[in-house]
Amino acid sequence: MPVSEMLFWFLTALALFSALMVVFSSNPVHSVLWLIMVFFAISGHYILMNAQFLAIVNLIVYAGAIMVLFLFVIMLMNMNTESEPQKSQWMKMAAAISGGALMLIMIAALKDNVGAVSKTSGEGSIGLIKNLGNVLFTEYVVPFEISSILFLSAMVGAVVLGKKESSKIVS
Amino acid sequence: MGMNKYVFLIPLLPFIGFVINGLFRNYLSRTLVGVIGSGVLLASFVLSLFVFQETTATGFQTQLITYFDFINAGGLKIPVSFQIDQLSALFLLVITGIGSLIHIYSTAYMKDESIPHYARYFAYLNLFVFSMLLLVLGSNFVVMFVGWEGVGLCSYLLIGYWFGNNNYNNAAKKAFVMNRIGDLGFLLAVFWMLQQFGSITYAEVFAKAATAPVPVITGITILLFIGAMGKSAQIPLYTWLPDAMAGPTPVSALIHAATMVTAGIYMIARSNVMYSLAPVSQNLVAIIGVSTALLAATIALKQNDIKKVLAYSTVSQLGLMFLALGVGAYTAGVFHVMTHAFFKALLFLGAGSVIHAMHHEQDIMNMGGLRKKLPITHLTFLIGCLAISGIPPFAGFFSKDEILTAALIKSPVLYALGVMTSIMTAFYMFRLYFLTFSGKFRGTHEQEHHLHESPFAMTFPLVVLALLSVVGGWVGIPALFAEDAHILSAFLSPVLGTPTAEAHHFSHSLEWTLMGILLSFIVAVILFTRRLFGSEFKEENTTEGLSGVLANKWYVDEFYNTIIVKPLDAFAGFLSRVVDNKIIDGLVNGVGKAIQFSGRQMRFLQSGQVGSYILIMMISIILFFIFQLFWK
């Protein structure tokens, strides 16, 4: 079994296991940490597919910035205790059954082999920063700039929402 | 021709009056309302005079003035256009002239109304005249129909003018519904003409009428006559007219003399070409006309309401006009329309004056002896009675004599029935006259105390109309008295044709004899009524025998109630109770209940829990996948 294939299985197993742990660990901080593991595994997959740029961005943006934000919020709320009330047994059963059913259905629907993904890095170099950057700043420069406006508005929204309000809304 | 440019103003002016009085009724002063209401009509009258003068000129040709297309779709083209000829000019004069007098009269008669209602009244009157002018001026049946419907609407509005009284509203509804029944006939006739001739313009229809098969012409003319039955109150659709007395008295005068009921006569006179081609329809018109004349005259004998008597007399006189039309004497019919307009407007306005003086008392049993208190009203009313009874040289004599002569040419039976009607007319009119004006006053003491002659605005129209009732007949002096003295006949001959053969079938001596007998009968009847009702008067027994039947108007209203209204009512009740309540409401309510029920059940799905929503969404996605991918 070639190294790349071994790596694929390893990363897949790691991603799935970490994802399950995200869902099932009762401590929110642990969940965040496991989610970071998932992102690492996914970044590994990106590297395997020779998409280095996305792998790096994934690590920096998701595993770095976003997850830190999550951690920060959790710490802020002082939620590292395992005090979370559980959902009803019935709901959990229903969730498990319907989740399994959805997976089954989708796998059944998409089980036919329609193509392959290259493992070696030899041919496609499209995932490299140079190539992607080239396209991004020529062909996709307008969406790129527009996304900055999106960020700006998200920032404004976050500030407005997070601001302490004089009047409380809730009961 | 110079006047053509201004013809549109004749109907437009009353319409402008209607708009101003209608829209600004809360802002105008009483005087201004009266001035606008009467002024626009007077202006129309002056314009009509000019138009009339033009039509009297020698070598006058029928004028067609087209304004715009009302309907222009494919092969169908219906223009809004006016036709000026001798017939329409004559009607213009009658309508605007008598209309103006009635408007002037109304300014005094309606002065007790509050200003907005006063203005509403004049707005309706103006609209009424506008519709009638449109009807008369139109150069095709569609424009006529527009006016026709407008007249019906205005009669509804004016009969129900005092809408606070439910009986009046019912009378208004009755008038409207009866008119609608007739209108349906008219409308069908219009469609049939359109189908047969491809046009509804008078000129084209009448030109092509001779080429159409006789049954078709007969059908069309009968349908048209059904329309005339409704509008001109003939059997079986006459019962609305006596009930139309619910409106203010000047309105009755307007309806009976100038507008509305003459529409049917005008329409048949206008379509004389077609009627002459359909003998069956002509006979029908004559028979219906003479039966209506007789029936209404018998009913009038026993009525005690001053306006009801006049109303039935109108129905009766209209019957005579239809008799004239039916026997082909169109000129005589139109002549009688004109003279009748004079004396019937006079009689109604006189009755209005009496009612005004009596503080809205209409029962002639409570009147009497008004001769001294109301001298002008009395004198003019007497002239009206003489005119309608056909005493020479008053207007009614000439027109009635012409009708009866024409009937005699056609059939002695029609003549005899017409004579009977005339004699009865003399009887009930002079019964009315004597009960009202001679003898002793039978009303309350308070009424007697307040008796007064009406103001000048009311007596002036009476005097004018009285004069017209005297001289109005002189335009149609029969050949019996003087050759070629029938000015009206000569004037109308381009439209209505030359009267056929005249009375040349008969020797002059026969005519003189018949006329003499008739006149002596009438005079005898008048003297008889004077004996009966002149000085002392005893209460009539109106509950038994024939007099009871007559007082109850032959029970026609009751008959209609039983035959038509009750079954329709029962049917409507069935529809309402069973079909609407049970079936339709059941369906609608059932749908509502089902949705309510299902909604109540579905409500539990809406738990507000995001998780359950997502679960449902997922299940839906799963189902979607299953259906989409594996349902083969």
Place this chain on the structure above:
Amino acid sequence: MQVMPINYYIFLSIALFTIGIVGVLTRRNVIIIFMCIELMLNAVNVLLVAFSKMHHLNAYALDRATTAGTEAQLFVFFIMVVAAAEVTVGLAIIVMLYRNIHSVDINFLNRLKH
């Protein structure tokens, strides 16, 4: 040249996605639910990159200089951008919620019912 069937990636993606869904359904903590949503988003990203590579491979067999599949990767990039913005706003909302009801339990947020 080593190749991997596209199905494996699809299956991986489906598995991650389903785990995310199950997480959303079973947990009551809003923050965990939010993380599960991020997980689902990433599952889709994996799929996009995999298809991009597959597409590139197919085009590469015909033309060595092809750039087919670039768009998909840019797409993923933009998804990440949007996700970052979304997380910012989402967390701000959660903080506000916490401030108002002193809890992050989604069961208390049943206002949709009314």
